[in-house]
Amino acid sequence: MSIDPGIKRLHIGLANTCNHRCTMCFIKDYSIVLQPIVWKERLTPLYRQLDEIMLAGGEPTFIDWTKEYVKYVLSINPKLKFSMFTNGHLFDDWWIQLFKERGTWVNFSLNAACKDTYLKVNKGGDWEAVIENIKKFRAALPEKTNMRINSSMVIAGDNFKEIAEFLQLSNDIGCNHASIFYDHNSKTIPDLDIEYTNKAIEVAKTLPNLAVWGLERFKQYIENSAKAVLPCGPINYNLYIDIYGDVRYCCLIVHPDGVIGNLYKNTLDEILNSEKAIKVKEMIKSGDLQYCSSYCSPLTKG
């Protein structure tokens, strides 16, 4: 048995540890930590073949061993690139240097267009520090850069009126991408007034340097007109390991039956060569998205 050589990107949740407590955050237990038997013993054979590791948490910049993890995987594969979801609060010079040298993208989860809203949503956050860190990162890069400097907003009850302003702000502080997410559990999506989404769509058209992802999809989601997003790219090259060691082809596979194995129980080659893994891959490749989130599947509520 062997690990599929087509897997080139690993998305890994290192720990649920976080310095914030965002109102919509899907994390239930912030104390869970991925153990070395998974990230060291089980995953080391994979690191050699990867192009990129996407760091996730919890908050990667707050987890006290993320930097050691980065050094470890680089000792196995010095060509690795990195991407990361972060709240940006502790995105200091070490992170700026790492991403300047080896980054493909950083997603700063702003979730707001102003300090008041930010503090309501990102509980424990520091608005000024985050904005400053994003600007500093932008300034550290050449004017023409391939780096995706991404901001994001999870639409929720406290922020849905300022999607347009969030896009404008993202543009003004130097982001070149902005992503619109919505609550997977739909718990914090209010009775939305479509007017705010339409306004954001108009503002997005005036920002040629900001690529906006997810806004049209969100509109389709609330209007119930979404179609399947096909073909799926990530199924061919991506792997997601969550904080519990569960393995999926992608973090947006939300149905429990889409989990193909667990790295505390089995090795990666056993998991990837299992009947379950082969079945889930075939399903998604053939356009059956019943395990996938509503970002891709029109059938799923989550």
Ligand SMILES: C[S@@+](CC[C@H](N)C(=O)[O-])C[C@H]1O[C@@H](n2cnc3c(N)ncnc32)[C@H](O)[C@@H]1O
């Ligand atoms: C769980 S966070 C972990 C990384 C980091 N702490 C951060 O906030 O960027 C990963 C992404 O999920 C988003 N997120 C949090 N709760 C969510 C929810 N209920 N639905 C959709 N996305 C959510 C966050 O805003 C962030 O962009």
Ligand code: SF4
């Ligand atoms: S910063 Fe990220 S991990 Fe932390 S509470 Fe907010 S969404 Fe959750």
Ligand code: SF4
């Ligand atoms: S949710 Fe499913 S269809 Fe969407 S990217 Fe992930 S695996 Fe592909």
